[in-house]
Amino acid sequence: MKEIIRADYCGFCFGVKQAIEKAEQAAAQSTGVIYSCGPLIHNKLVTDNLEQKGIKVIESPIDAEPGAVVIIRSHGEGQWFYEAAEKRDLRLVDATCPFVARIHDLVRSARERGMNIVIVGDKRHPEVRGINGWCGDSAFIVSCRQEAESISQDNLFIVAQTTIQKHTFDEVLEVFQKNGKHISINNTICNATEKRQKSCRETAEKVELMLVLGDSKSSNTKKLYDISKKYCTNTYFVENIADLPLKEVEKCNRIGVAAGASTPECLIKEVIANMSENTLEHNEMNSMDALMDEIEKSLRLPRGGEIVTGKIHQVTDKEIIVNLGCKKDGIIPSDEITLEGDQKLTDLYHEGDEIQAKVVKTDDGDGSILLSKKKLEVSEHWDEINQALEDKSDIEIKVVRPVNGGVIAAYKEVAGFIPLSQLSDRYVENAEEFVGQVLPVKVSRVDQRRGKAVFSHKMYLNEEKNKRIAEIWEGLNVDDVVEGTVMRFTDYGAFVDIGGIDGLLHISEISWGKLKHPQEVLSIGDKIRVKVLSMNAEKGKISLGLKQNQPEPWSVINETYQIGQVVKGKVVQIKEYGAFVELEPGLDGLVHISEVAHKRVGNIADELTVGQEVSAKILEIDQERRRISLSIKETLDEADEPVEAEEAPTEEEAPEAAEEE
Secondary structure (H helix, E strand, O other), rough: EEEEOOOOOOOOOOHHHHHHHHHHHHHHHHOOEEEEEOOOOHHHHHHHHHHHEEEEEEOOHHOOOOOOEEEEHHHHOOHHHHHHHHOOOEEEOOOOOOOHHHHHHHHHHHHHHHOEEEEEOOOOOOOHHHHHHOOOOEEEEEEOOOHHOOOOOOOEEEOOOOOOOOOOOHHHHHHHOOOOOOOOEOOOOOOHHHHHHHHHHHHHHOOOOEHHHOOOOHHHHHHHHHHHHHOOOOOEEEEEHOOOHHHHHHHHEEEEEEEEOOOHHHHHHHHHHHHHHHHHHHHHHHHHHHHHHHHHHHHHOOOOOOOEEEEEEEOOEEEEEEEEOOOOOOOHHHHHOOOOOOOHHHHHHHOOOEEEEEEEEOEEEOOEEEEEEHHHHHHHHHHHHHHHHOOOEEEEEEEEEOOOOEEEEEEEEEEEEEHHHHHHOOOOOOHHHHOOOOEEEEEEEEEHHHHHEEHHHHHHHHHHHHHHHHHHHHOOOOOOOOEEEEEEEEEOEEEEOOOOOOOEHHHHHHOOOOOOOOHHHOOOEEEEEEEEEEEEHHHHHHHOOHHHOOOOHHHHHHHHHOOOOEEEEEEEEEEEOOEEEEEEOOEEEEEEHOOOOOOOOOOHHHHHOOOEEEEEEEEEEEEOEEEEEEEEEOOOOOOOOOOOOOOOOOOOHHHHHHHOO
């Protein structure tokens, strides 16, 4: 008994199908020659057919006459192509796969932000060359661990050729992560490619012989062949019907068929039909078995709870009579069907329509089988809830009424419960405000046997918040200057919200001067511009700086201050040899005790106090040693009888004594 198993996701993918449709439409509307820059897809059968319809393959836009129609194939082209086409006034039919076009936008934007682009793929593949063309051909193209190891640059923006194998992409990422690179990961492998490769592997695992159909130049078909060969050594590459290994096929009972994204359906059907010819006798036996099954089915009555399908025999305003193919008809009363407003059964259903329902009773008392459309819908709704629980997807519910500890919420015909703590990501005291609202939720628990389902709006909100945070992390880079809001203080700094993520603004990064507490210069709710100093995505920590938005005072001191200039400042510290005056945050000058007044000063504290505003004259600026000498007495009128000051540390000695200060 021979069995032919066709893998799921076999044949044209969405992008290829779209490209073929656009090309055929252009050919039908044009009276002249149409050009395709390179083969539209990697399949000779298809390109030969397109050529017969008037589509000629060229290698470059300069090969087409000015004003001609040129199709951009599904692999896409680089930016230079569009510029060249515009110069030659070409009319473009852009059949670039939407997934590839998205990669073009990603790399162009990343390059504008100054990131280094890495494309994981085959550098000879036209899709990869096209992607590289949107970042000035500056991308690093890698296809294995060894090539990834050779990249020394950092700040990497990583994309993937849509048809590469997932494990190749993961291996390259592993290298960058091991080497401590700062990376932005964009898994652009086409979802259909992953599904195609997975179904190929699953089919190869359970058959004796595997046929992979497609053009030998097709990259994704070659990858299917490699995958199949790994799990079924008896694998053959079939480019056309002449390659079909019929002798090997005859030896096997379980045969698998997989096809690349550029393989036409006609080839798949032709191969399967050729293999099926030898099983005609077997098929006739199957037909006899099927007939016997039908006879047996007509004698058997469906059981209660079973879902049945039949054809409508008659419709009235009160009921629907259904032919179930057995010795009894089914009856669906109007109250077992959901109707809205003034709808009638005759408005929705007609004789000959196929209908599905659930068996309520095998005998309704009148010799018919009682059916219910409503109960089937409820079963379907439970299936949807169970599926949402399994794949962690969202569903929408309507809050019906508050109950003790939460609310009752309805998903279609199924009632569930939302605990008060799961109604929101904030504290909820009264659930009344949610009644009547439609909320997206996650399913947290299901007990269908007892008719119980528990939902959570909070889980949905947290997931959305995490998505937004992930987007912020992806778009944030060290040295970026962003706007934030001061949220709270600690003794060692302030936490600043920068669009959904809190970053730490350490007290040492707030001002060039010394602070005892962040509240000296900041307040809760302040909007400030901060610079990203460092990022640790694994720990979720971001360090911010505020003082970096202004130049460090000593770096521009010559632009602001000169010797002989009279300046104002605040006394911030008093020592026995003098006083330190803050001219601006991060810039202090020393007034030696001998420069406080014209008279003799024995105790400087008798003349000055901490916090006092004073005027002083700059005597010296030593940028290398970061010292400023000031004089207050130079700004004062000299006393009539100056008194000789008692001995104190000299001005040269004072800075040495103040070194630790």
